[in-house]
Amino acid sequence: KAGVTQTPRYLIKTRGQQVTLSCSPISGHRSVSWYQQTPGQGLQFLFEYFSETQRNKGNFPGRFSGRQFSNSRSEMNVSTLELGDSALYLCASSFSPDGELFFGEGSRLTVL
Amino acid sequence: GDSVTQMEGPVTLSEEAFLTINCTYTATGYPSLFWYVQYPGEGLQLLLKATKADDKGSNKGFEATYRKETTSFHLEKGSVQVSDSAVYFCALSLAGGTSYGKLTFGQGTILTVHP
Numbered sequence: 429k430a431g432v433t434q435t436p437r438y439l440i441k442t443r444g445q446q447v448t449l450s451c452s453p454i455s456g457h458r459s460v461s462w463y464q465q466t467p468g469q470g471l472q473f474l475f476e477y478f479s480e481t482q483r484n485k486g487n488f489p490g491r492f493s494g495r496q497f498s499n500s501r502s503e504m505n506v507s508t509l510e511l512g513d514s515a516l517y518l519c520a521s522s523f524s525p526d527g528e529l530f531f532g533e534g535s536r537l538t539v540l
Numbered sequence: 541g542d543s544v545t546q547m548e549g550p551v552t553l554s555e556e557a558f559l560t561i562n563c564t565y566t567a568t569g570y571p572s573l574f575w576y577v578q579y580p581g582e583g584l585q586l587l588l589k590a591t592k593a594d595d596k597g598s599n600k601g602f603e604a605t606y607r608k609e610t611t612s613f614h615l616e617k618g619s620v621q622v623s624d625s626a627v628y629f630c631a632l633s634l635a636g637g638t639s640y641g642k643l644t645f646g647q648g649t650i651l652t653v654h655p
Contacts (some may be wrong), residue, residue, distance in 0.1 A: 481642065484641060531584040
């Protein structure tokens with residue numbers, strides 16, 4: 429069974445640009461969540477989608493957005509990039525209410 | 541709000557030593573508790589979980605018991621190996637209903653095991 433796949437794995441952008449990250453969940457998983465991981469702030473929840481609807485949202489500015497498609501694949505977008513957006517962005521999928529998440533390897537974004 | 545506090549790290553041990561990583565939590569409801577592990581260059585993997593008070597989660601020689609009275613979920617292993625070197629995260633979920641994609645993580649504890 430294939431795991432959670434994130435693309436691209438690495439990318440470099442400059443301030444002011446925008447970026448789109450993609451996540452393919454495990455087959456059959458309808459919940460997809462996104463997390464930002466930085467050395468200073470640790471793992472912070474961005475948002476969660478379930479059946480194409482945003483179900484939960486973390487405390488991030490409106491520059492961070494996401495969506496989910498009918499096949500459960502998800503994308504997140506960050507507009508007007510800032511240096512502080514440099515981070516590892518992790519996607520996770522889930523199929524059950526007990527909170528067990530299955531994580532991808534992440535997309536490492538560097539903003540110059 | 542909900543929060544998870546892990547012991548300050550990093551932790552450095554010799555192979556076959558005993559490991560304890562402390563984790564305490566604050567939650568408004570009845571959370572499920574998790575330990576995730578992140579090996580270098582990889583995403584997080586679930587190590588073990590417990591969904592109600594007094595449950596013991598175990599996997600790969602690691603154990604943690606859900607203690608409601610002390611709001612704790614300490615991770616233990618009797619004999620660590622070099623391959624256990626990783627970052628360990630304690631997390632909680634007020635799962636069920638509409639919240640099961642959202643975890644609150646502790647800050648992570650870096651474990652290094654020397655031969």
